[in-house]
Amino acid sequence: MKGSAIENFSCVIYNIFLMNCTWQAGRDAPADTQYFLYWQQSRGEEEMECELYIKDENFRNVGCIFQNVSIGIEKAYFLVNGSSNNSLIQFYDEYIDLYKIEKLMPPSNITVTCDELKNDCIIQWQRPQISHSSKDMCFKYEINIKYKDNPKGKPIYISIQEGGNSNIFLRSNTRKKYILKMRAAGSACFVSPAWGEWSAPVEFGNEEMISSSVWILLGVGVAALLMAIIAIFLCKRTGCLKAAFPQIPGPKPAFFTLANTNPELMETKIQSTTSENEEIVLVADIVR
Numbered sequence: 001m002k003g004s005a006i007e008n009f010s011c012v013i014y015n016i017f018l019m020n021c022t023w024q025a026g027r028d029a030p031a032d033t034q035y036f037l038y039w040q041q042s043r044g045e046e047e048m049e050c051e052l053y054i055k056d057e058n059f060r061n062v063g064c065i066f067q068n069v070s071i072g073i074e075k076a077y078f079l080v081n082g083s084s085n086n087s088l089i090q091f092y093d094e095y096i097d098l099y100k101i102e103k104l105m106p107p108s109n110i111t112v113t114c115d116e117l118k119n120d121c122i123i124q125w126q127r128p129q130i131s132h133s134s135k136d137m138c139f140k141y142e143i144n145i146k147y148k149d150n151p152k153g154k155p156i157y158i159s160i161q162e163g164g165n166s167n168i169f170l171r172s173n174t175r176k177k178y179i180l181k182m183r184a185a186g187s188a189c190f191v192s193p194a195w196g197e198w199s200a201p202v203e204f205g206n207e208e209m210i211s212s213s214v215w216i217l218l219g220v221g222v223a224a225l226l227m228a229i230i231a232i233f234l235c236k237r238t239g240c241l242k243a244a245f246p247q248i249p250g251p252k253p254a255f256f257t258l259a260n261t262n263p264e265l266m267e268t269k270i271q272s273t274t275s276e277n278e279e280i281v282l283v284a285d286i287v288r
Helices: 207-238 240-244 253-259 263-287
Strands: 007-014 018-024 034-040 053-055 061-066 076-083 092-096 108-114 120-126 139-147 157-162 166-170 177-186 202-205
Touching: 007 076, 007 092, 034 061, 108 177, 108 202, 139 166, 157 166
Parallel strands: none
Antiparallel strands: 007 018, 018 061, 034 076, 053 061, 076 092, 108 120, 120 166, 139 157, 139 177, 177 202
16 A cells, blocks of 8 residues: 555664664554564574564554664665555665664763863873774764853864874863863764764863862851951950950049139139238237
8 A cells, every 4th residue: 555654764773782763654554554673684694573662652663672783884674564454554674874873972981181280181081882893093073171150152172083082172271160071973984974972071170179268268257257246245245345445534624624724814813812811810810
């Protein structure tokens, strides 16, 4: 029956040994159509049926998960046929280079070592694991570095390197924290030329060390200030400030009165007092 064969068939190999294949039912396929997937890894091997189907809500097979897949030089052969109680179902077949559909793992064991006296940092890593090659020259790598405090901004460093397992990054600011991530793609051999998964972010730099010391100093300063405030408050409550710093008594009022007195008036008063005393003396003499 025309239009009953599957559509949008695709496969991907991931995590080194796993492979997923998916498809959609033919647009004109009867409702009771069921599909079955067979594949042959090379011409010398036997054809094998899928052992773990992926089903939709109608329990129709729409995909398959393969385990322990190894990638060879030859193209693999895939065949999907179907069955229905109402009509014949067209089959679908395709030859695929397995290495081209592999989704590469990110580089592993990524480390960054920086020279504190210089600006250079040495980036080192190990190649992605694949089932069919162990050569470093089969890969190229993309290195992406950003400032930690601006993770959504533009990268400050991008490098694409053919082969190898190390790279030197020259820091423009030694007091910054950086975030690095990497991914790989095939550049030779039978390795997928598509870029693989990004690695988990790797942080490096000195910002956290500086921040920690600053926070420690701020904490000590705040604690000392609080202790001083508490000590002053307690002294006010207990009167220890008065005992430590006694108040100096002010001058008597008479002092100010004397200082503000007119000298001529003072002399008149003194003479008047003297005259009165002399008169008293004379009276005393008369009485005597």
